[in-house]
Amino acid sequence: MQTGSSLRSLLLTTALGLAGGAVGATWYVTNRVSPEPRRSFMDSYTFTPWELGIPFETVSFVARDGLRLRGWWLVHEAPRGVVIGCHGHGGTKDDLLGIGSQLWRAGYSVLVFDFRGRGDSDPWPQTLVSREVDDLHAAVVFAAERAPALPIGVVGFSMGAAVALLAAASEPRIAAVVADSAFTSGSDVVAHGIRATLRIPAAMLVIAADELVHRRHGYRFSHVRPLDAISQLAPRPVMIIHGQDDSLVPVAHAYRLYEAASEPRTLWVVPGVEHCGGYFLDRPEYCHRVRSFFAQYLGSLS
Template identity: 45%
Template sequence: MKRKLWLGAGLSAAASALAGIAAYAAHRLSGPTAALKRETLFAFTPFETGVDWEEVRFNSVDGLQIRAWWLGRPESKRVVIGCHGHRGRKDELLGIGSGLWRAGMNVLIFDFRGRGESDDSICSLAYHEVGDLHGAIKYVEARLPEAQIGVIGYSMGAAVSLLGSADQPAVKAVVADSSFAEMANLVDFALANRRLPPRPLRALADQITAQRYGYRFEAVRPIEALIRYGQRPLLVIHCTGDTVIPVVDAYDLYAAAQGPKELWIVEDMPHCGAYFADRPAYVKRVAEFFERYL
């Protein structure tokens, strides 16, 4: 009898532990915005990189105010929109943004909801943020009706670039640096790396995410968005040393792309490390890609 009681207590404790881990995983993916907003008072701005710029703001499709920087090239119709990573903010794109500006393009970089200077909101891993990118596209279309729009994104921002451009024909080309192919597989990968059982924990985290944050993992599949993206050009970038998002995702996305496509794999660099491996070469290749298709 005591053995059964101990066994029951052990199973109950194990179930509670799994639920707690799943709740933590959901929190890390989509948790309170306060955890994702960082001090912006001492952040770098385009002033440091010596480009022409102005502070702008626009609304996401659900009415949140999104804060952004416009790096202007009045003589050009090319516009590149930059999307930062999950726990990042717009100043992290100053390097590539300034490089593309110097290559003769207008650039719009912005803080996703709940990050940087943008409005607080429920966050997610590339689900709710698609509405912010759609707001950025609308802003560009209103400001420059003849714009030839490209999008570049990093990590979650790369996934948003693919998801958010799929149904936006105004976007003519996308650069996806270190994107995942499917959210569910990414969660499994992260759990397995921590020697946790992926299948039960992912199912629990998915349920908690749906209840607390309003979306399911199945709704975030950049690889499926490529069907709707169609014949438009795509440059996929990834690093072999990425332990956050496996490099196999880059190969899967590249294989799924239907239009003109390029795959750039950088050896022995970590997550989103391609830019830092060789900054001039990175800016040159990305700029040439956009010059070719915008």
């Protein structure tokens, strides 16, 4: 009898421990997917277009739900198009000054802005490609009002690349997209992160985390599917860039996105680089390729 009681106690303790571990892991994943915004005085210590000698305006515009977003409008005197830059999940608009400055010098007005809950935009719980799509739609409206009749392109990195693909699928004013290090779906990238970070099977934890994200933040990352959106872009062009050694979003995502896209489409897999590493490996080559893509489909000064 004592042995049976001890066994039941052991099994109960083990079950509770496993349940507690699963809850803790689920909570950890949701906090990685949708972290609460934290700000400090250091957030203001960034470079601006001023350091690059580029004329710009500090601008703001309002998303569909009334949230105010803030950014920089790099003003070109005789623009042949507009390019909007979309930063990554934990990034801010100053991350885009490198490619943004080069596109401005190539003859485009450029809009870089902070997604909600980041940088100078209004506070909001960060999401993984949910409300950020609304933010890009608002940026397109702003750009179209400031530069009517000009074609609009979008360049995005990581989450920003996924946002660009999803927004372009329902926004015909986006004429061309450069997607650097995009993922195929929210579930795919979260599952990979679980396997790589926690080193446990991902399937059930993805489902649990998706449900908890829905309860906490009102969206489901499982509904985020750039793989479906990219097929809706044609005949508008898309350029897919990805690092061969990307450990955050494996390069297989790029190949699947390319296969799902229709012409005109371009795939550039950069050998030997990590997530969003193509720009830093060879800045001149990277900027040349992106400028050439937009020159072909948006127009250039030449």
